[in-house]
Amino acid sequence: MSDxxxxxxxxxxxxxxxxxxxxxxxxxxxxxxxLALLIVGLIVQMSTSNGQAVQVRMFHLLSxxxxxxxxxxxxxxxxxxxxxxxxxxxxxxxxxxRDTRFVGVGAAVVAVLAxxxxxxxxx
Amino acid sequence: MLGIFAGWLxxxxxxxxxxxxxxxxxxxxxxxxxxxxxxxxxxxxxTSAAAGSAYAGSGQLNMRLALTLEIATxxxxxxxxxxxxxxxxxVIDGLFALVMLVTAxxxxxxxxxxxxxxxxxxxxxxxxxxxxxxxxxxxxxxPVPTVPDAxxxxxxxxxxxxxxxxxxxxxxxAGAAAMVASGKRVGWEERGRLAGAYHDLTTDxxxxxxAIRLWIGWAVSFVxxxxxxxxxxxxxxxxxxxMHLGMKVPIKVSAATSNFxxxxxxxxxxxxxxxxxxxxxxxxxxxxxxxxxGAFFGAKSSQRVSGRTLGRILAGxxxxxxxxxxxxxxxxxxx
Numbered sequence: 001m002s003d004x005x006x007x008x009x010x011x012x013x014x015x016x017x018x019x020x021x022x023x024x025x026x027x028x029x030x031x032x033x034x035l036a037l038l039i040v041g042l043i044v045q046m047s048t049s050n051g052q053a054v055q056v057r058m059f060h061l062l063s064x065x066x067x068x069x070x071x072x073x074x075x076x077x078x079x080x081x082x083x084x085x086x087x088x089x090x091x092x093x094x095x096x097x098r099d100t101r102f103v104g105v106g107a108a109v110v111a112v113l114a115x116x117x118x119x120x121x122x123x
Numbered sequence: 124m125l126g127i128f129a130g131w132l133x134x135x136x137x138x139x140x141x142x143x144x145x146x147x148x149x150x151x152x153x154x155x156x157x158x159x160x161x162x163x164x165x166x167x168x169x170t171s172a173a174a175g176s177a178y179a180g181s182g183q184l185n186m187r188l189a190l191t192l193e194i195a196t197x198x199x200x201x202x203x204x205x206x207x208x209x210x211x212x213x214v215i216d217g218l219f220a221l222v223m224l225v226t227a228x229x230x231x232x233x234x235x236x237x238x239x240x241x242x243x244x245x246x247x248x249x250x251x252x253x254x255x256x257x258x259x260x261x262x263x264x265x266p267v268p269t270v271p272d273a274x275x276x277x278x279x280x281x282x283x284x285x286x287x288x289x290x291x292x293x294x295x296x297a298g299a300a301a302m303v304a305s306g307k308r309v310g311w312e313e314r315g316r317l318a319g320a321y322h323d324l325t326t327d328x329x330x331x332x333x334a335i336r337l338w339i340g341w342a343v344s345f346v347x348x349x350x351x352x353x354x355x356x357x358x359x360x361x362x363x364x365x366m367h368l369g370m371k372v373p374i375k376v377s378a379a380t381s382n383f384x385x386x387x388x389x390x391x392x393x394x395x396x397x398x399x400x401x402x403x404x405x406x407x408x409x410x411x412x413x414x415x416x417g418a419f420f421g422a423k424s425s426q427r428v429s430g431r432t433l434g435r436i437l438a439g440x441x442x443x444x445x446x447x448x449x450x451x452x453x454x455x456x457x458x
Contacts, residue, residue, distance in 0.1 A: 019186060023383075024179035031172040035415055038408040045405060072404030076165055079411065080393050082172050083386035087193075090186055105190050109387070112197040116391035119201060 019093040026089050030082030037075030044068035084113060144410055154406055160354075161396035162407035164389045167357045169411040171386025174379070182321035183379035188334055188372070189387075191317065192344040192380075196358065196388045199348025220449035223360060227441035231434070321376065332373055339369035348388060357385030360441055374434060 045068025091106035144166050148159035178184040318333035334340070343365035347358030359381040366377035396402055 020179045020182075020184065023184075023186065024176050027172045027176035027179065031169065031176065031415060034169075034172075035412060038404075038412055041404065042408050042412075069404050072408045073402070076397070076402060076404060076407065076411075079165065079168050079172070080390055080397065083168060083175075083383075083390050086172075086175070086383075087190065087387055090190065102187055102190070105187075105194065109190050109193045109197060112194065112201065113387070113391055116197060116201050117394045119395075 019090060019097075022089050022093055023086050026086045027082060030078060030085060034075045034079035034082065037078060038072050041068045041071030041073075041075055044071060084110075087113075144414070148406065148410070152406070154403070157396070157401045158403045158406060161393070161401040162403065162410050163356070164393040164396060165402065165407040166410045166414040167389040168386045168393060169415040170417075171357070171382055171384075171389070173415045174382040175386060178379035178382060181379070182319070183375050184383055185317070185319050185334075185372070185376055185380050186383070188317050188319075188340075188366070188376075189380045189383050191337070192340050192362065192366075193384055193387055195341040195344040196348035196351070196362070196384060197391055199345035200351050200388055200391050202345075202349055217449070220445040223441045223445035223448070227438040227445065231438045319376065321373075323375070330373055332371065332376065334366070334370045334372050336370055340365055343369065344384075351388050351392065357381075357389055359385045360437075360444070363437060374437075 045066065048066065048068055087106060087109055091103060091110065094102045094106060144159070144163040148154045148162055154162070175184065317337065318331070320329055320331040322328075323330050340362075343361050344358075347361040347365075350356065350361070351358040359378075362381045362384060363374070363377045366372040366380065367374045372380070393402075
C-alpha cells in the first residue's frame with residue numbers, strides 16, 4: 001500500500017456517471033425481462049399443469065419441460081445472467097475510462113466467475 | 124408475502140433475504156433443502172438486481188469497492204464448494220452462529236459508541252448534524268453545499284471544505300478530494316477510487332468517506348464467499364459489518380455495495396444448482412417475484428431510514444439467524 005504520490009487532478013477527477021447509469025439500465029432491464037417471463041410462465045404453468053412443480057436443468061430448458069416451466073426456466077436464466085452482464089458492463093466502462101487498475105480487478109472477477117461455472121458444470 | 128418481506132428486509136439491511144427464504148421454504152412449504160437453497164439463490168439475485176438498480180442512481184453504490192471485494196468473495200465461494208465435502212455441516216453451523224452473534228454485538232456496540240455521524244480532523248468540517256467528539260477516521264459529513272458550480276474550483280486544487288463537498292458530490296472517486304490539498308502519499312484505498320460521497324436524505328447532508336483497511340474487507344469477503352459456497356447464502360450479513368466497522372464505510376454505502384455484490388456471488392452458485400437440476404421454477408418464481416418487489420421498495424425506503432435503525436435491524440437479523448443456526452448445529456432444529 002505504498003503507491004507513489006498521485007497528482008491532485010487525478011484525485012479530483014469526477015467519476016463517470018455513465019457507469020452507474022449503465023449498470024442501473026442493465027440490472028433493471030434484465031430484472032424486468034426475467035420477471036415478465038416468470039409471470040407469464042407462472043400463469044401458463046398454473047393453467048396447463050395444475051400447478052405441478054417440475055425441475056429443470058439449464059441446458060435442457062427447451063427439450064423436456066412443460067411450456068410454463070420452460071418459460072420460467074428461461075426467465076431464471078435471464079435473471080442469473082443479469083449480474084454477470086452488469087459486471088461486464090462495468091468493466092467495459094472502465095476500459096473506456098482507461099482505468100487499467102480496475103479493468104484488471106473486473107477481469108479477475110469475471111475470470112473467477114467463469115472458473116466457478118466450469119467447476120460447477122464439471123462436478 | 125414471504126418474498127416481499129424477505130426482499131424488503133434484505134434490501135434495507137444489505138443481505139439477500141436467503142436467511143428468511145430457506146427455512147421458510149423447508150419448514151412451511153416442505154421443499155427439499157437443495158431446492159430451497161436454489162430458490163433462495165434465485166431470490167438473492169432478484170434482490171440484488173432490484174436493489175442494485177435503485178441504489179445505482181442514489182450514489183450509495185460504490186462499484187469499485189464492490190468489485191475489489193468481489194474478487195475475494197468469488198474465490199471464497201469456489202473454495203467453499205471444495206471444503207463443503209470435507210467438513211461436517213454441524214461444525215460450520217456452529218461457527219456460523221458464533222460469528223453472527225459476535226458481529227451483532229459489534230454492530231450494536233459501534234452504533235452506541237460512535238453514533239450516526241463522525242468526522243475527520245483536518246479534512247472537511249463536521250456539518251450541522253455532526254458529532255464533533257466522534258472518533259472515526261474515514262467518514263465526514265457536511266451540509267449539502269448550495270453552490271452547484273463549485274466543482275471546477277476544487278478540481279483545480281481548492282482547499283475550501285464547502286467546495287470540496289460540492290466536488291465530492293460528482294461521484295464515488297471524489298470522496299478523497301479533501302485529501303488533495305495535503306499532498307500526502309496515498310495508497311489503494313486513498314486513491315479516490317475506494318472513496319466516495321452521497322447525499323444522506325435523513326440528515327440532508329453530504330457524507331464523504333474513504334475505505335480504509337482493505338485487507339479486512341478482503342479477508343471477511345473471502346469468508347463470506349466461503350460460507351456462501353457452503354450454505355447458499357449471499358454473505359451480506361458479514362460483508363456489511365466488515366465494510367462498515369472494519370473499513371469505515373458508511374452503513375448505507377455498505378448495504379448498497381453489498382446488495383450488488385451478493386447478486387454476483389450468488390450467480391456462481393446458482394449456475395451449479397441450475398446445471399444439476401435443483402432449480403424448481405414453480406417454487407422459485409413466486410419467491411423471486413415477491414422478493415424483487417420487496418427489495419425495490421426496501422432500497423427506496425432505506426434512504427429515508429436512519430443509519431441507527433438500519434444497524435438495529437441488522438443486529439436483530441443476525442441474532443435471529445444465529446439462534447436458528449445454533450439450534451441446527453446442536454441437532455435441535457433440522458433447518
